[in-house]
Amino acid sequence: MSDIEGVYEDLEADVSLEEFREAVEEKVEQMGGLADEETAAMLVAHEVGESEVGGVADIEPGMEEAKFVAKVISIGEVRTFERDGEDEDGRVVNVEVADETGSVRAAFWDEHAEAATDELEEGDVLRIKGRPKDGFSGVEVSVDQAEPDPDTEIDVQLSDTYAVEDLSLGLSNVNLVGLVLDTDSVRTFDRDDGSEGKVSNVTLGDSTGRIRVTLWDEQADLAEELEPDTTVEVVDGYVRERDGNLELHVGNRGAIEEVDEEVDYVPDSTPIEGAEIGQTVDLAGVVRSADPKRTFDRDDGSEGQVRNIRVQDATDDIRVALWGEKADLEIGPGDEVALGDVEIQDGWQDDLEASAGWQSTITVLESDSSATAEADEGSDDNAGLSDFAGGESDAESTASSDDEAGSGEDEDDPTDGEELEFTGVVVQAGEPVVLDDGETTMSVETDADVGLGEEVTARGVVRDGRLEANDVF
DSSP states (O other): OOHHHHHHHTOOSSOOHHHHHHHHHHHHHHHTTSSOHHHHHHHHHHHHHHHBOSSGGGOOTTOSOEEEEEEEEEEOOOEEEOOTTOSSOEEEEEEEEEETTEEEEEEEETHHHHHHHHHOOTTOEEEEEEEEEEETTEEEEEEEEEEEOTTOOOOOOOOSSBOGGGOOTTOOSEEEEEEEEEEOOOEEEEOTTSOEEEEEEEEEEETTEEEEEEEEGGGGGGGGTOOTTOEEEEEEEEEEEETTEEEEEEOTTOEEEEOSOOOOOOOOOOOGGGOOTTOEEEEEEEEEEEOOOEEEEOTTSOEEEEEEEEEEOSSOEEEEEEEGGGGGSOOOTTOEEEEEEEEEEEOGGGOEEEEEOTTOEEEEEEOOOHHHHHHHTSSSTTHHHHHHTTSHHHHHHHHHHHHHHTOSOOTTSOOTTOEEEEEEEEEEOSSSEEEEOSSOEEEEEOOOOOOTTOEEEEEEEEETTEEEEEEEO
């Protein structure tokens, strides 16, 4: 066995012995006699080993060269451009290729561009060598060499329209139909060149999952035009990664528009009793109570806002803090909601609570709180919750329920003049104070200074459905 063959045997790369020999001979010539065949073979083996990647997902912009095998997913149109100082126009065509680990855009230039459009078909498997770089929609590979490899099987399905579960890092030209679950407002930012950019987000769901969609510049304003529970189609999106999660991006070459299709979205939620501190989970349940929105000053001088609701499923209940724009959502008792990507934190008195920030998705699956929205727009900020906690709306709801049941009055409801002691957690610290004992809420007339989340006991006399407290402790 020759020195070249010995080095080749130890080489863990998909290259033929003949190609390896040719590369070694070239290396010997380059070294000008400073290296023998064995040394040159070891140098070539090192270079080949560095450029051979395990899969498309391993391709990085900093690599000098990448060699990989991938299936052709889509072939773009040939574009021409002028080169500085040359009479002949340049040509380029982008070809989307993928393997089981992900996808990447491969740029074929000049004569390779013509060969790609004339000879390639979707589904072909190629052995590619090229130079990775940062491109418009992520990593791109500028192809130096590509040849068919019909003997290699790559388990990647060709599709015109993707489902959420089919998305992988690097995919572009993505069409996806989904249900609008949540929308954010448009935000502006300054680019390095001094121009102003715009960005917004919507969250879409289908029967396989949900995905956050980032809309840039001309598409950004669409987020404020779309309504939750409408069906839309993303056209020509591309997949990026943020904080370890996949996102679908839509730039000026893409679009998002309403379509007349039915999409089923069934949230896959964690039981509330199984949630643990530090987890980011999906929850679903019915809203038991809702506090008024509160504003506060941040350390940087800006103003923030938060609203607390309590959500219950078949296993337990939990307090959920809605931060920022999510505090403006019209959510009230009786609404069935799905809470996506909420963070479980340590709350008041070692009780768990869920935090819903910018990355979270809040979807009202079924609304039963139209009266809440109307009440919240009334004379004061506390009116809506007060009604649900024992005022007119609660009384009307009770009367309606009693009529349907064929009975007159709930025997468990306190009556006027009754002396009562009620213990619960403060879910509203305004006027009146509202306590929640896990089963019912009680409005309390008191001058006592109590804080949200604090467990207190109120003792007094019931008047007009409210507890006029003599003692609060």
